[in-house]
Amino acid sequence: MEAHQKNPFSGPVTVFQERRLPEQARPVGYAALIDAYELAVPIPVRLTAIGLHHRIKEADNWLLLTPRHEPEASLEGHLIFALKYEGLDLAVLKRLLLTVGDEPIEEIVQASPTGGYARRIWFLYEWLTRRRLSLPDAQNGSYVPVVDPKQQWATGGKTVSRYRVKDNLPGTPDFCPMVFKTKLITDFVDMDLKNQAEKAVAAVPKDIMARAAAFLLLKDSKSSYVIEGENAPQDRIQRWGRAIGEAGLRALDLDELNRLQNIVIGDQRFIRMGLRAEGGFVGTHDRDTQAPLPDHISARQDDLPSLIDGLVAFDRLAADLDPVIAASVLAFGFVYIHPFEDGNGRIHRYLIHHTLAQKGFSPPGVIFPISAAILDEIEQYRIVLESYSKRLLPVIDWRPTASNNVEVISDTADFYRFFDATPHAEFLFGCIQRTIEQDLPQETAYLKSHDIALTAIMNRVEMPDRMAEKLILFVRQSGGHLSKKRREREYEALTDTEVEDLENIIKDAFDDH
Structure with a gap:
């Protein structure tokens, strides 16, 4: 044995x-x-x-x-x-x-000092445990990659002479989730969604693109609040939208995460800002006893500094990793860690924008409405989140606290450093494909139709721009006709012939696009 x-x-x-x-x-x-x-x-x-x-x-x-x-x-x-x-x-x-422990691994290496698998095991032992084995540096054997690039996504890597391996791991010992090279992800990468997005943007007049981008930005901000079950006032939606619009401009660190939390949380009187000082979980409480009923347990508060350091290092080191894969790892890693008392979900989705913008995937000035796509696929989003949470929960030892929170009593930090982010990457690729192939074209097509209708309305009847824009909205909301209430209240000056002509103008403009 x-x-x-x-x-x-x-x-x-x-x-x-x-x-x-x-x-x-x-x-x-x-x-x-x-x-x-x-x-x-x-x-x-x-x-x-x-x-x-x-x-x-x-x-x-x-x-x-x-x-x-x-x-x-x-x-x-x-x-x-x-x-x-x-x-x-x-x-x-x-x-x-x-x-x-050390001895069995030393025996494996000593039995096959030039073997590629033995040297990979040796490297992984010292990299993961941060302990140095009593072995001299390798002298022979071809350099082998630590990550098999045919199996999992990896970086270009750097040679490490002690083991004669190429360290192509996409992170550090503090944070390094992995993504498998599934057919679905490979097909998405082959689609070159970045190039598709650039072509879609280039085909739209700049003024329309600017308006579409502004709408999609606010749509994303609003959707991010809705996902959290919040009906935020317009000023908070716009404030968070401005933050999303600046994604990728600042380096990621703890100060930046704290800044984002301050933007997200409107009323800070009842929330402890900054890193959690106690445990955390996602779930409900027993109706009678108020005991915690967790669906997901967050990282221990004592582990948060090193985990955040790992996130920051990953953000800076995985430069040649596919942008969508990197965004999946960073954003879902953050939400599993759940470092704050509140605001984690919205910052998690912000980190997707941060990575895509930082790596030049998003066209300049355009924010993909990822949160809107997630909202439309909210059940699949939950399934993806639970794809790891359900496997994680059974191996966490915890007990309820007097405040009906959770206290983790086992060592769990590694389970937030290392997890399989393949389902998360597959899901995010699908969301981004949808925004490029549906949301962006639909919004630009709407604006083109809107402008055609607005010009034709003004040529037929002279009225203030704002009144004409509201007319387009009302007619489209009522299935192509101006409602009796709207006509009597706001457009009573129009004749029956004018109303019919304007309804046809709006219908024709939007039917053509």
């Missing part, structure tokens, strides 16, 4: 950690390591097992490989299998490496 190993590697099963397998099979890789070393970690979305038949099968988030793929039943065998077939799950790896 391996050092520190609690249980032997299991045989074929039909249920693993309350998850059914498609058929009887032997868990391998991360599943086998989690089981054998009793690791209290969020279970990876996708697990692997060795089936009893000589065919590969995928079902229910299980990959069943054939007996010829089965690794040696040892720490080294399953660890190398995980790196080869399952990519990096840094949360599992860190708990595993801390559990097994």
Whole structure:
């Protein structure tokens, strides 16, 4: 039995950690390591097992490989299998490496000093645990990437001579979520949405584009409040809209996050501003006892400074990571950490704009109404948020406090540093595609039709611009006709013929676009 190993590697099963397998099979890789070393970690979305038949099968988030793929039943065998077939799950790896300690890893490297997997394991051990093994620097072996770029999104990387590896991890030990190269994300990247957005903007006259951009900016700001269940007054919506309009102009740090919270929170008398001084959760309270009923538990308050440092470092280091992937990692990482008592959701969505603008993805002066797209897909948004929260909650030990909050009593910081952000990236790509292909064209088309209608109205009947603009609004709201109440109250001076002509002008202008 391996050092520190609690249980032997299991045989074929039909249920693993309350998850059914498609058929009887032997868990391998991360599943086998989690089981054998009793690791209290969020279970990876996708697990692997060795089936009893000589065919590969995928079902229910299980990959069943054939007996010829089965690794040696040892720490080294399953660890190398995980790196080869399952990519990096840094949360599992860190708990595993801390559990097994120095000696087994030193033995793996000494047994295969030029082996690419051995050197990757060595690097990951020292990078994750911040402990130096009693091993001399590697002298031979081709440089190998720490992240397999065929499996997961990574940076260009830098060579690290001690291990003869290329460190292409997209973050630091303080914060480094990973995203898998799924077909959906690869297809989105191949669409070149940035170029599509630039072409869409270039095809619109500058004056119309400026007005469309202003409308979409306020639409995003308002939607962000609605997502939080708030009906904010117009001045707060406009103030937050101005902040979103400046996204990407300032470097991200704690002072900037505090500034954004101050803008978001209107009445600060009942909110402790700045980083939380106690636990936090998203959920409800028991109606009778007021005990907390969490759906998501936030990072411990003591861990917030290092987690924020990690977010800031990620924002600055992941320069060559795809902008949408980087935005997904940063924004959803922030909302899982939930560093403030209030304002987290709106700042989380602001960070999407920040990253897209900072990386030059958004056309200058244009803010994609991401929050509006999220609002229209609010159920899917919640599913994406819960894709990690539901796996995280069972491994957090907590107790209720006297103030009906939560106190986390287990070490959970790594679960906010490292998580699988693949569903989040897929979702955000879809939202951005929608804003480019639907929201932006629809708004510019509306403004073109509006201008045509306004000009034609003024040529037919002389009236103040504001009155003509309201006429367009009223006619469109009433299905193409001016209501009796509006006509008697505001447009009583118009003749029946004029009203009919103006209704047709508005209908024709909008039917053509």
